[in-house]
Amino acid sequence: MALLEVEDLRVAYGKIEAVKGISFAVEAGEVVTLIGTNGAGKTTTLRTLSGLLKPATGKISFDGQPLDGVGAHKIVAMGLAHSPEGRRIFPRLSIEENLRLGAFLRKDPAGVADDIGSAYERFPILGERRRQAAGTLSGGEQQMLAMARALMSRPKLLMLDEPSMGLSPIMMQKIMSTIGELKAQGTTILLVEQNAQAALSLADHGHVMETGSITLSGTGEELMHDESVRKAYLGED
Ligand code: ATP
Numbered sequence: 001m002a003l004l005e006v007e008d009l010r011v012a013y014g015k016i017e018a019v020k021g022i023s024f025a026v027e028a029g030e031v032v033t034l035i036g037t038n039g040a041g042k043t044t045t046l047r048t049l050s051g052l053l054k055p056a057t058g059k060i061s062f063d064g065q066p067l068d069g070v071g072a073h074k075i076v077a078m079g080l081a082h083s084p085e086g087r088r089i090f091p092r093l094s095i096e097e098n099l100r101l102g103a104f105l106r107k108d109p110a111g112v113a114d115d116i117g118s119a120y121e122r123f124p125i126l127g128e129r130r131r132q133a134a135g136t137l138s139g140g141e142q143q144m145l146a147m148a149r150a151l152m153s154r155p156k157l158l159m160l161d162e163p164s165m166g167l168s169p170i171m172m173q174k175i176m177s178t179i180g181e182l183k184a185q186g187t188t189i190l191l192v193e194q195n196a197q198a199a200l201s202l203a204d205h206g207h208v209m210e211t212g213s214i215t216l217s218g219t220g221e222e223l224m225h226d227e228s229v230r231k232a233y234l235g236e237d
Contacts, residue, residue: 001064003028003188004049004080004157009058011041011048018044020212021058026157026190031183033191033199033220035233036209042192043085045209046159049190050082051075063156077105079156083163085192087146091135095126098134098145102152112152119148122178140171147178151187158182159190164198176202196233200224208233 002025011019019041026032034042047053049060051072060067062080070078081102089098099119103112120127123144129137134145143163150158163179164172176198183189183202193199200206203220208229216226223229 001061002026003063004190005059005061006045006049007059009045009048009060010056011044011053012056013044017056018212019048019055022207022209022212022214024207024214024217026188027204028156028188029186030204031179031189031191031202031220033193033203033206034209035193035196035199035206035223035229037194037232039211040209041212042209043161046082046084046161046190046192049075049080049159073105076153076155079154080159081150081153081155081157082159083146083150083161085161085165087139087142089134089137089142089145089149092133094131095134095137095145096130098149099126099152102149105153111154115152115154119151122181123148138171140167140174143167143171143175144178147175151182155187157188157190159192161192162194163191164193164195172198196229197224200229 004026007023008021009019010017010021036042048055051070062078067075099116106112125141126145126148137145163175167175179189180202191199200220200223206218206220206223207214208216
């Protein structure tokens with residue numbers, strides 16, 4: 001059984017059906033990406049997996065357990081962490097306070113302290129500025145903080161919603177190479193990205209979403225070489 005299994009998931013905002021019956025799975029240790037244009041339903045999918053939105057129908061199972069009716073806090077406790085679109089860090093709190101909030105369910109202070117140390121090793125800038133308000137960080141640094149905060153719950157699955165959004169090319173590369181490092185360390189990742197090239201080059205599997213449906217699935221490699229993907233998402237004629 002895969003770590004995450006999504007079967008015929010439908011999600012609606014009132015009468016607007018944003019996700020129209022999608023199915024996919026994420027195996028432990030994999031990076032799986034959902035790519036597609038604005039409004040395709042990718043963010044809605046992640047928010048539903050986190051328990052922030054209620055599906056209309058469909059089955060989600062995580063680590064062998066159904067997620068139906070399970071609240072967002074419990075889902076974090078089960079090991080599913082979400083680094084949301086737009087980062088959503090707490091700008092007035094310090095960097096370290098933001099990291100501690102990522103560990104709010106944990107009851108092992110020594111482990112939390114170790115993990116804060118690991119976050120500072122991975123992202124030295126966060127350590128250097130640990131006591132400063134998080135709102136003073138640049139966009140790319142805030143993205144690092146959002147990822148580090150999500151990792152503070154020691155997730156079995158890390159969901160990243162558009163980590164490269166609004167970043168300079170250099171910062172984007174840094175974020176993508178961090179995702180590559182997390183993958184090499186065995187972190188399981190569900191990555192939503194508009195930057196299809198970067199996402200597919202990291203991903204074991206990918207799914208193309210268009211207006212609420214998955215229209216194409218394959219390995220990252222297959223999708224990167226698929227003609228329709230190249231035309232629609234990789235900017236080729
Ligand atoms: P983006 O990259 O722009 O976030 P996306 O693929 O993540 O795109 P969603 O944000 O999931 O797409 O949006 C899917 C559809 O649902 C869109 O048509 C969007 O307008 C609609 N939608 C999203 N949030 C709401 C909401 N709170 N109320 C009503 N409709 C919404």
